[in-house]
Amino acid sequence: MDFRASSVRSILDLPRRELTERFAEWDLSPVHVARLWSYLYWECVESWGEMEELPAKVLRRVEAEFHLPVPPVAREAHSADGFTRKFLLEQGDGRRIEAVLMRFTGRATACVSSQAGCAMGCTFCATGQMGFQRHLGPGEIVAQALHIQRILRREPAPRGEPVRLRNLVLMGMGEPLHNYDSVMTAVDILRDQSGLALGAARITLSTVGVVPGILRLAEEARPVHLAVSLHGATQADRAALVPAARKWPLDELMDACRVYTTKLSRKIFFEWTLIEGVNDSEDHAHAVGRLIRGMPAQVNLIPLNPTTGYDGAPSRREAARRFQDILAEGYGLPSTVRQRRGIDIAAGCGQLAAPEA
Ligand code: SAH
Numbered sequence: 163m164d165f166r167a168s169s170v171r172s173i174l175d176l177p178r179r180e181l182t183e184r185f186a187e188w189d190l191s192p193v194h195v196a197r198l199w200s201y202l203y204w205e206c207v208e209s210w211g212e213m214e215e216l217p218a219k220v221l222r223r224v225e226a227e228f229h230l231p232v233p234p235v236a237r238e239a240h241s242a243d244g245f246t247r248k249f250l251l252e253q254g255d256g257r258r259i260e261a262v263l264m265r266f267t268g269r270a271t272a273c274v275s276s277q278a279g280c281a282m283g284c285t286f287c288a289t290g291q292m293g294f295q296r297h298l299g300p301g302e303i304v305a306q307a308l309h310i311q312r313i314l315r316r317e318p319a320p321r322g323e324p325v326r327l328r329n330l331v332l333m334g335m336g337e338p339l340h341n342y343d344s345v346m347t348a349v350d351i352l353r354d355q356s357g358l359a360l361g362a363a364r365i366t367l368s369t370v371g372v373v374p375g376i377l378r379l380a381e382e383a384r385p386v387h388l389a390v391s392l393h394g395a396t397q398a399d400r401a402a403l404v405p406a407a408r409k410w411p412l413d414e415l416m417d418a419c420r421v422y423t424t425k426l427s428r429k430i431f432f433e434w435t436l437i438e439g440v441n442d443s444e445d446h447a448h449a450v451g452r453l454i455r456g457m458p459a460q461v462n463l464i465p466l467n468p469t470t471g472y473d474g475a476p477s478r479r480e481a482a483r484r485f486q487d488i489l490a491e492g493y494g495l496p497s498t499v500r501q502r503r504g505i506d507i508a509a510g511c512g513q514l515a516a517p518e519a
């Protein structure tokens with residue numbers, strides 16, 4: 163079916179609860195919802211025609227009410243080491259977004275986009291450099307995970323890695339807390355036990371620091387890990403790299419993070435893109451330590467990945483190590499240096515942008 167031509171709703175937009183309500187309105191048994199759901203999210207079928215066990219009247223109804231989008235892959239790139247794959251997926255309106263599959267030994271992670279482009283304008287990020295196009299609907303977020311699950315199932319890994327998607331990071335294009343409702347609906351669908359069944363501990367959402375969104379996550383006790391992009395430990399340093407800091411200042415952001423960790427008794431992650439000569443000195447490390455000391459937190463250091471619109475270099479290995487030592491020894495803060503993945507195909511953090519057709 164050509165879903166571009168269709169104005170009906172995507173079935174991937176609906177959590178199971180909502181689908182069940184619709185079935186009740188149509189006088190159809192909930193048993194059929196269960197079967198439909200497993201076709202969609204367990205067998206990951208790509209067309210209505212594959213749902214052979216659904217009674218004809220059920221099939222007729224869902225076909226009339228919904229479309230089942232399978233976004234075409236406009237372009238695909240494989241990293242030279244074979245572990246990372248990037249997909250440029252075309253949406254119903256022709257917009258293009260990127261999703262990334264990362265295989266690690268023993269696990270697979272999907273990095274998905276929440277928006278086409280991004281409104282936040284971080285200077286060193288390729289998505290920010292392209293500007294905002296539009297929000298993605300829940301189904302458009304879910305479809306990225308489904309695409310990656312299909313790939314994992316179809317193509318057994320060379321070294322026997324698992325065929326099931328285990329981890330999902332909302333760290334692709336866009337700011338997930340700027341598109342809160344769609345992202346949370348997508349998370350509900352992805353976590354559903356009879357479908358993709360992603361564990362709560364296996365989903366991480368990264369935010370530029372949208373304070374109302376963080377407070378809402380805490381209030382609603384959403385089952386995702388939270389990573390907050392810090393990059394600067396004073397208001398002035400941070401605002402120079404992250405324009406959104408002017409709207410949500412550092413002290414308000416830290417207060418919101420404390421509400422989150424206290425209310426949910428949960429650890430929080432802070433991301434820090436390490437840029438040589440900009441935010442990677444020993445003084446910077448101490449400033450980070452002082453800022454988050456005492457919180458249940460972990461710092462993820464990300465050596466800068468190249469983008470065309472920002473002229474900076476990643477920190478050297480020794481600077482990253484020194485940064486980690488200061489955080490650990492001075493402030494008891496654990497940290498990791500994010501593995502550089504897929505840089506040769508521009509699939510690393512902050513490198514996602516969608517070239518025009
Ligand atoms: N919009 C969200 C998630 C997307 S990016 C956010 O900003 O948090 C995931 C992480 O990569 C963020 O911490 C982001 O600041 C960082 N990042 C962006 N551009 C980068 C680059 N060129 N090199 C390294 N990290 C980058």
Ligand code: SF4
Pocket residue numbers: 280281282283284287288289290291334335336337369370512
């Ligand atoms: Fe948007 Fe995140 Fe990129 Fe900033 S780093 S421009 S918030 S995607």
